[in-house]
Amino acid sequence: MTEHTPQDASRRNFIKGVIAAGAAVSSAAYVFRTGPLAGQQAPGSPGSVERLLTLTVNGQERRVDVMKQETLAMTLRYKLGLTGTKLGCDRSECGACTVLVDDVPHYSCSVLTHSVRGKKIQTIEGLASATGALHPVQQGVVDEQGFQCAFCMPGFVMATVGYLKTTPTPTRQELAHGISGNLCRCQDYDKILTAMMRGAEYMRRV
Numbered sequence: 001m002t003e004h005t006p007q008d009a010s011r012r013n014f015i016k017g018v019i020a021a022g023a024a025v026s027s028a029a030y031v032f033r034t035g036p037l038a039g040q041q042a043p044g045s046p047g048s049v050e051r052l053l054t055l056t057v058n059g060q061e062r063r064v065d066v067m068k069q070e071t072l073a074m075t076l077r078y079k080l081g082l083t084g085t086k087l088g089c090d091r092s093e094c095g096a097c098t099v100l101v102d103d104v105p106h107y108s109c110s111v112l113t114h115s116v117r118g119k120k121i122q123t124i125e126g127l128a129s130a131t132g133a134l135h136p137v138q139q140g141v142v143d144e145q146g147f148q149c150a151f152c153m154p155g156f157v158m159a160t161v162g163y164l165k166t167t168p169t170p171t172r173q174e175l176a177h178g179i180s181g182n183l184c185r186c187q188d189y190d191k192i193l194t195a196m197m198r199g200a201e202y203m204r205r206v
């Protein structure tokens with residue numbers, strides 16, 4: 001049985017707070033349209049941060065209400081419903097939350113959403129083509145059955161897609177080094193690497 005520690009409780013409260021605060025301000029904005037909410041700074045006042053952002057995610061413009069301290073992983077998962085981006089450690093250690101920002105892999109748990117305004121964000125949901133055809137790296141995963149539980153899979157796929165943009169013909173060792181910022185709790189590294197190398201091969205055929 002899992003024991004819940006005070007740390008778990010405070011973390012849960014934090015996450016609830018992120019969601020609840022966003023929802024509360026969104027709905028309040030409809031009611032009090034004429035001015036800032038109590039305790040909030042008016043837009044344009046010194047130190048204020050515009051909370052309503054337009055983000056470009058998977059080729060679509062998405063309007064979203066974002067707190068100034070909110071991470072991209074939180075916005076993607078809990079505001080935009082893109083739960084393919086996983087949260088493992090939430091502190092830049094595991095790579096489960098990897099997404100591409102302007103084609104470069106980033107840990108979305110450690111990127112503030114406000115810092116990616118005007119940038120192109122791509123998540124695992126945006127890899128398949130409009131016709132539903134899998135991205136070559138996703139196809140490599142399917143063909144090689146590279147993962148056990150696959151919790152880490154979206155992060156590995158996004159890291160590999162990003163790496164292949166700059167190094168399209170890596171050796172196995174080079175690719176292992178290129179995606180070494182991603183961890184797998186099932187310790188399935190050999191099979192994962194085989195799947196990623198298969199994906200690299202498929203990409204060269206496209």
Ligand code: FES
Nearest residue numbers: 088089090095109
């Ligand atoms: S959840 Fe972002 S690096 Fe682990």
Ligand code: FES
Nearest residue numbers: 148150184185186
């Ligand atoms: S396959 Fe389970 S964490 Fe990687």
